[in-house]
Amino acid sequence: MSEKTTFWLDGAEIPFTAGQTLLEAARRAGHYIPHLCWHPDYKPHGSCKLCTVKVDGRFVSACTTLAQAGAHVENRTAELDDMRRTLLQLLFVEGNHFCPSCEKSGQCLLQATAYELGMMSPHFDHFFPNRPVDASHPEVMLDFNRCILCSLCEQAAKRDGKFTFVMGGRGMRGRRVILNSESGRLADTDFSSTDHAAHVCPVGVILKKRVGFAVPYGQRRYDQAPVSLLDVAEAIK
Amino acid sequence: MTEKDIIDTILTKHGREGTRLLQILREVQEALGWLSPPAITAIARGIGWPRAKVEATAAFYSFFHLRPRGKYCLLWSDNIIDRMQGSRELMHRLCEKLWLEPGRLSEDGLVFVHTTSDIGMGDQGPALLINYRVATAMTPERVDAMAELIRAQTPLAEWPAEWFAVADNVRKAGPLLSSFTPGSALRAALARGAEAQLAEIGASRLRGRGGAGFPTQRKWQACREAPLKEGQTRIVICNADEGEPGTFKDRLLLTRYADLVFEGMTIAAYVLGARKGFLYLRGEYRYLLEALDAKLDERRRAGLLGHAILGVADFDFDIEIHLGAGAYVCGEESALIESLEGKPGRPRVRPPFPVTHGYLEQPTIVNNVETFACVTRIAEHGAEWFARLGTPQSTGTKLFSVSGDVVRPGIYEYPFGTTVAEVLEAAGVAQCVQGVQVSGASGTTLTGDELSRRLCFEDVPTAGALMVFDCRRDMFEAARNFAHFFAHESCGFCTPCRVGTQVVARLMDKLAAGHGSQYDIQELSKLSRLMKNASHCGLGQTACNPIVDTLAKFRPAYERRLMTLDFVPAFDLDAELSQARQMTRRDDEAAHLFTAQG
Ligand SMILES: Cc1cc2nc3c(=O)[nH]c(=O)nc-3n(C[C@H](O)[C@H](O)[C@H](O)COP(=O)(O)O)c2cc1C
């Protein structure tokens, strides 16, 4: 193990072990790389592109790119954070995100990341898509207006050996979470509120019924500290 | 037969294999008209997949319908070239005659008329798909007759056969498009031996014809060296998705020179030790399926496919044809492989690359149709002969699909390095040339002053399309058409492309409507940069090429449309941005708007 196993992230030296991605190694070392579709328990998806960094001049996704010894990685530069703000804005106008009335507000990764990056407005015209709300299940409701297509629900369901949620369709107007029942309703799938998928959604799509606003606004997860601090604190824990 | 029996027969025919899902869905739809929820459930049960996965695939492809589509489904090819030939007017004429709106099923559920991405008939448009059969060279007279046939509910089989004729339009043939004796190249390869044949391809310096120009020998070498696991084989895939607007040369190869293509695949199988091959044929070319299957049978009978090919023990290889179902992104090799596996055509995260982990995790090569045809010629005539053609870094000849404002649209074979002007001279341009779109919507836009540029990887790289625009045309409209194409074809996996292509298309529409300003042009530039840098695959990375090029080279076409070029807005936009600049800690030129005041 005499070989040098560190890379450079915005000038800081980051140690890593073989097979670690840039994002994992950076996080372990206490450095935050913004991310939405990545989750420590699941295989990286590589779709949101918030984790885009520049490695020796080339843009890559930090969540899917393996760390290489000696690489120079740019992360929180003006150029990259600018790109990330635009990506966030695209996500906000793609769906229907009315934060002030959303049960997830304050614990939403999308919202917290937008605060972190200083996104002040959605900037682009909204698309106002017509997306369904599914309240068929007795314990859990689905509000797809907020879906960011991260696929975490699909992966979490698989962990329980289920195919409740599957990513399908094409393009902005077609791509969606498809439910595993002929009716297309959650109640007609084998979903249970104790599944991993019930708790994984980073935004406010998959919500437990009848526990709304148990923690008041102002005292929620990202009201305590910004996502950049909480994210790495969780990694080092 | 009941619906259930029909579905069951189709499932049985395909061995209830999930990898055959696209073929199953297409055949069920051909039999039942659409894919109803119970049909999806039955198919899922039949192949033993979760229902949601079957629906995910069905919902991905443009040619699958989860809602009724009527007895007649007419989809007009909507590339800019078709539009220049009058496709829009013809579509609206048809709609008027039938009293309907594009994109909406008629009240009686009989007919559906809409547009579809370029169907590869740019040399003989306006063209359309009638119940997924190609019809070409449409005229107002034909459209009027068509409306009558639909109203009378005449079965398609009784429609005039000449409407469905597809012309070859070979205008200039070279050594690639010349006569060929099936088996001769394969015999030459066998005589050389696998290793020597691979070296021959290396010495020919053959580069892929699908666009990126990757050295073929290197791809094959990597696949050949990739370790095999128990029960695996190497896989040879021919990419006949040909979805790039303005391209139709693979169609010609498959129509007239299928032996060259299949023989190239078989030579690849010999070199790699592959036992399985696929031809991934775009759904638009469905009409070629029967003839291609017959060709495969012919080759099997001649001992050129199947068991112990040409008597060589252990040389077993066969080719299966998979039809796509209307998705440009499936031309991207890893999306193509996903599609072959029965899934939505979503580009994979790489590495691993297909050469080590391709079809069902097996080492796989994907090459363009024309690349395989070149392989056959190299095996036949040798590397030296091939490398003498073309330029040092782009050896051989190239097929060009020429369409638009030329007298003789069609296929031209020229050595790499030929100038654009030379090709256009052969094709005949009646008027002055304003612009040429090289290599399709994702390619390069040239101005009329750049016709001395050479078509080769050293200068203007190309997969072969040349779309010609004369001085009457509006280059902004070409760019806007391409923007809508990409918005329609984005797979939707990654944020920058999924949403970016839509915002770009909307901005182009805003400019077209005369509501735009310099600010919108800056927005286009910003989104172009983001999509190029952050998109997951080549589709999103190149989607803004025509916008970047036309903005640089045909700026007046944009500025003519701006309402604010010398209009002074009520408030100062640039000043409004001071806060944003402060926030982003930027004060560079791109962070400023230069309005009349600024
Ligand atoms: C969005 C997209 C569409 C593509 N479409 C095609 C296609 O229709 N035909 C093709 O041969 N290559 C296409 N390609 C390139 C393929 O990914 C791949 O590079 C090519 O088939 C390799 O063959 P070659 O080395 O023989 O050129 C496409 C790539 C992208 C990103």
Ligand code: SF4
């Ligand atoms: S429902 Fe939630 S977890 Fe599932 S894809 Fe949408 S945002 Fe991600």
Ligand code: SF4
């Ligand atoms: S760039 Fe576009 S086509 Fe490619 S993966 Fe992303 S969304 Fe899909």
Ligand code: FES
């Ligand atoms: S976190 Fe890497 S792409 Fe989403």
